[in-house]
Amino acid sequence: MHTKFSSEDIQFRDEVRAFMRDAYTPDLARRIASDKTFKDAQVEWEKKLYEKGWIAPHWPKEYGGAGWSIAQKFIYESERSAVGAPDVMPFGLKMLSSVILKFGSEAQKQRFLPKILSSDEWWCQGYSEPGAGSDLAALKTSAALDGDEYVVNGHKIWTSYAHNADWIFCLVRTSKEEKRQQGISFLLIDINTPGITIRPIVSIDGRHTLNEVFFDDVRVPKENMVGEPGKGWTYAKALLTHERSMAGVADSKRDLEQIRQWASEEVNGGQALLDDPTFSKRLTDVEIDLMALEFTELRSVAKAMKGEGPGTESSVLKIKGTEIQQAVQELRMDIAGYYGAVVQGELSSHEVGHDFGSSAREKYMYGRAASLYGGSNEIQRNIIAKFVLGL
Amino acid sequence: MDFDLSPEQRMLQESVSRFVQDAYDFETRTKVIAADAGSDDKLWQQFARLGWLAVPFAEDLGGIGGSAVDLMVIMEEFGKGLVAEPYVVNTLLFGGLLGQSQNHSIFSSLIERIIAGELQGAFAFLERQSRFELFDVTTRAEKDDNRFILNGEKTLVMNGAAAEQIIVLARTGGKQCHELGTTLFVVDANAEGIEKTGVRLMDGQKVANIQFNNVVVSAQSIVGAVDHAAPLVREVVARASLALCAEAVGIMEKLYTTTVEYTKVRKQFGVAIGSFQTLQHRMADMFIEYEQAKSLLYRTVCSIDEQADDIEKNILALKVMVGRAGKLIGGDAIQLHGGMGLTDELDVGHYVKRLMMINTMFGDADYSQKKFAQIMAA
Numbered sequence: 125m126h127t128k129f130s131s132e133d134i135q136f137r138d139e140v141r142a143f144m145r146d147a148y149t150p151d152l153a154r155r156i157a158s159d160k161t162f163k164d165a166q167v168e169w170e171k172k173l174y175e176k177g178w179i180a181p182h183w184p185k186e187y188g189g190a191g192w193s194i195a196q197k198f199i200y201e202s203e204r205s206a207v208g209a210p211d212v213m214p215f216g217l218k219m220l221s222s223v224i225l226k227f228g229s230e231a232q233k234q235r236f237l238p239k240i241l242s243s244d245e246w247w248c249q250g251y252s253e254p255g256a257g258s259d260l261a262a263l264k265t266s267a268a269l270d271g272d273e274y275v276v277n278g279h280k281i282w283t284s285y286a287h288n289a290d291w292i293f294c295l296v297r298t299s300k301e302e303k304r305q306q307g308i309s310f311l312l313i314d315i316n317t318p319g320i321t322i323r324p325i326v327s328i329d330g331r332h333t334l335n336e337v338f339f340d341d342v343r344v345p346k347e348n349m350v351g352e353p354g355k356g357w358t359y360a361k362a363l364l365t366h367e368r369s370m371a372g373v374a375d376s377k378r379d380l381e382q383i384r385q386w387a388s389e390e391v392n393g394g395q396a397l398l399d400d401p402t403f404s405k406r407l408t409d410v411e412i413d414l415m416a417l418e419f420t421e422l423r424s425v426a427k428a429m430k431g432e433g434p435g436t437e438s439s440v441l442k443i444k445g446t447e448i449q450q451a452v453q454e455l456r457m458d459i460a461g462y463y464g465a466v467v468q469g470e471l472s473s474h475e476v477g478h479d480f481g482s483s484a485r486e487k488y489m490y491g492r493a494a495s496l497y498g499g500s501n502e503i504q505r506n507i508i509a510k511f512v513l514g515l
Numbered sequence: 516m517d518f519d520l521s522p523e524q525r526m527l528q529e530s531v532s533r534f535v536q537d538a539y540d541f542e543t544r545t546k547v548i549a550a551d552a553g554s555d556d557k558l559w560q561q562f563a564r565l566g567w568l569a570v571p572f573a574e575d576l577g578g579i580g581g582s583a584v585d586l587m588v589i590m591e592e593f594g595k596g597l598v599a600e601p602y603v604v605n606t607l608l609f610g611g612l613l614g615q616s617q618n619h620s621i622f623s624s625l626i627e628r629i630i631a632g633e634l635q636g637a638f639a640f641l642e643r644q645s646r647f648e649l650f651d652v653t654t655r656a657e658k659d660d661n662r663f664i665l666n667g668e669k670t671l672v673m674n675g676a677a678a679e680q681i682i683v684l685a686r687t688g689g690k691q692c693h694e695l696g697t698t699l700f701v702v703d704a705n706a707e708g709i710e711k712t713g714v715r716l717m718d719g720q721k722v723a724n725i726q727f728n729n730v731v732v733s734a735q736s737i738v739g740a741v742d743h744a745a746p747l748v749r750e751v752v753a754r755a756s757l758a759l760c761a762e763a764v765g766i767m768e769k770l771y772t773t774t775v776e777y778t779k780v781r782k783q784f785g786v787a788i789g790s791f792q793t794l795q796h797r798m799a800d801m802f803i804e805y806e807q808a809k810s811l812l813y814r815t816v817c818s819i820d821e822q823a824d825d826i827e828k829n830i831l832a833l834k835v836m837v838g839r840a841g842k843l844i845g846g847d848a849i850q851l852h853g854g855m856g857l858t859d860e861l862d863v864g865h866y867v868k869r870l871m872m873i874n875t876m877f878g879d880a881d882y883s884q885k886k887f888a889q890i891m892a893a
């Protein structure tokens with residue numbers, strides 16, 4: 125057991141560091157942060173990673189993966205987050221690809237993986253429905269075979285970035301079975317197919333990432349079904365363990381460093397907030413939790429690289445990762461004080477007080493969702509109780 | 516000892532709660548805050564007619580001389596209805612400074628207009644650097660014969676966009692964070708040298724950043740005593756804090772009851788989600804925290820009406836409790852509503868944002884706890 129880097133690792137670190145410094149320009153950062161320019165800028169960023177061969181390091185090498193060691197993955201994530209660069213959009217590159225690689229046909233791999241890899245096609249996740257949130261197996265959106273096509277009818281909700289996406293991967297019901305899970309299939313749908321309507325949902329951060337997606341007699345070629353009809357639940361669960369394993373450790377680490385900096389600059393009656401024992405206790409509690417989670421994640425990655433998992437430990441990563449993110453958001457909001465309440469750009473174009481105030485609030489408010497999406501933290505605890513502890 | 520409201524207080528409570536039910540649903544509120552002024556003059560007139568604007572003022576000023584309990588009753592109902600009208604700023608801060616100053620008699624016509632619903636005012640205390648230290652003041656008022664010249668900047672002045680008159684906390688002597696050497700001036704919002712920039716806050720309020728560039732104010736516009744603003748400011752801010760905490764308790768009641776109702780009707784896995792024990796315990800905790808906050812509120816209100824010697828300590832404790840309980844209740848209200856809780860359309864998130872705003876006002880939970888510790892150690 126050891127955590128030392130080899131000399132090749134150090135060399136790799138220097139290479140990633142130099143790349144991040146040059147490729148992630150302040151201008152790009154600004155455009156990614158703005159709703160109006162987000163998509164184009166994010167694609168621009170992902171293409172830089174694609175050209176470097178770093179966009180999907182976890183994929184098998186033959187499909188464009190990087191074949192990195194656990195140390196290299198760790199180094200990459202640390203260097204990426206250190207400059208504040210965003211992770212790639214997860215829907216295609218992390219979620220759907222894991223299903224296609226494992227369960228998809230050769231034709232589907234050829235058709236979909238290259239465009240996911242080059243960030244030319246964006247995906248969104250059509251799982252949840254109004255009546256099927258935590259109880260996902262209650263989903264009603266139906267797909268009935270008619271000749272060579274499935275005809276899809278139904279209503280998905282909370283579909284993040286559907287308005288930016290080219291494709292949507294959906295869980296649909298293809299038959300009514302005794303066990304609800306058995307009638308579910310996994311279908312890939314071009315989001316521009318006639319019969320699809322997307323309606324925006326404004327979230328409590330005042331922004332638009334969420335949508336409702338309505339399907340009205342939408343015709344989808346039969347060959348867009350992944351794997352076997354009725355097996356969608358198994359595939360969906362495999363995808364969810366990937367979604368849940370994204371604990372955001374590297375980003376939280378960087379956020380905490382920034383918080384330390386801000387708290388040292390924020391003064392109250394002559395005393396820096398960082399020197400306030402109450403604040404310091406809260407900050408260090410989170411730092412300690414994160415030190416532990418970093419190694420929980422590394423242990424999980426090490427296991428995964430031996431072909432085991434990610435299994436139920438993904439629920440641990442999901443719960444602790446999101447609790448830490450939310451604690452980070454709360455600290456940031458509290459540092460901002462009154463200025464965290466400012467809705468920037470509503471009436472005035474000036475920044476008022478702290479320049480991070482408005483985004484602190486947006487992140488805090490939207491961040492409440494982290495304990496919901498990917499299966500709520502209550503559901504994750506149920507999973508641990510049942511499948512890990514055998515209760 | 517008796518924790519019941521008097522018949523008059525029950526009537527007051529009913530009158531505010533009826534207003535919220537009849538005239539202030541969530542849709543109306545959304546419209547009011549979206550409008551340019553950020554508040555609605557017609558509603559404000561109604562407040563005046565119903566006598567609510569007179570409650571905080573002494574009888575010899577034309578008010579009702581209401582108690583802290585009266586104020587609590589109004590504010591709790593405002594909280595439940597998420598009333599965005601600037602009651603606290605206008606009557607308790609602006610009006611409170613005028614009415615409780617030792618030279619209040621010269622402001623009687625302004626006070627009459629506040630009570631009649633004809634005057635909007637503001638209290639400009641916050642500065643860029645001051646965070647929660649009320650007397651971290653760099654805005655300067657230099658004496659020049661019989662007048663003063665104001666220079667500086669006040670940020671996020673509540674009701675500052677609509678206010679006709681603004682009371683400014685300025686430095687007339689002493690060092691940056693010293694209490695001594697601070698003075699209050701009441702200034703016409705349209706005076707020469709005043710520049711306002713409107714800003715919106717997360718709870719829908721319209722506030723303003725205000726620059727003072729060589730603004731000339733007469734010595735007659737001094738509220739209270741020169742260099743000695745601190746005792747008056749402290750007293751008035753304490754009362755406003757109490758009112759905000761009462762509002763917060765109303766919000767918490769609304770949030771926990773709304774959440775309980777939602778979990779009774781939202782079904783997953785074939786049953787109401789309220790039947791899951793883990794959620795039941797969460798809601799039981801929301802209820803416990805609400806009850807605790809309400810108890811501290813009663814304790815504080817009684818100490819004020821009885822002029823006890825532990826008012827400051829009680830208010831700080833209440834502020835800590837409201838901040839802490841607010842985070843728990845607000846967070847769980849969203850979490851238990853699932854994706855719905857994340858939408859701008861549902862009122863839950865708006866109640867939560869107002870709770871967050873109240874936590875920040877005049878010092879968040881951490882700050883208040885530090886002050887509380889100092890009092891306990893003294």
Ligand SMILES: Cc1cc2nc3c(=O)[nH]c(=O)nc-3n(C[C@H](O)[C@H](O)[C@H](O)COP(=O)(O)OP(=O)(O)OC[C@H]3O[C@@H](n4cnc5c(N)ncnc54)[C@H](O)[C@@H]3O)c2cc1C
Pocket residue numbers: 248249250251252254256257258259281282283284285334493496497498499500501502503506781783784788791793794850851852853854855857
């Ligand atoms: C910002 C955001 C982005 C999202 N993005 C997507 C997306 O891109 N694609 C997609 O398909 N979905 C997405 N979702 C949906 C998300 O997965 C669901 O919100 C989540 O599964 C919860 O479902 P629900 O909202 O219906 O809440 P409900 O299932 O109604 O849950 C309400 C509350 O009850 C609790 N609860 C439910 N069942 C139990 C139980 N058995 N035991 C204990 N507690 C329980 C929940 O934890 C929650 O606190 C997103 C959600 C949000 C908020």
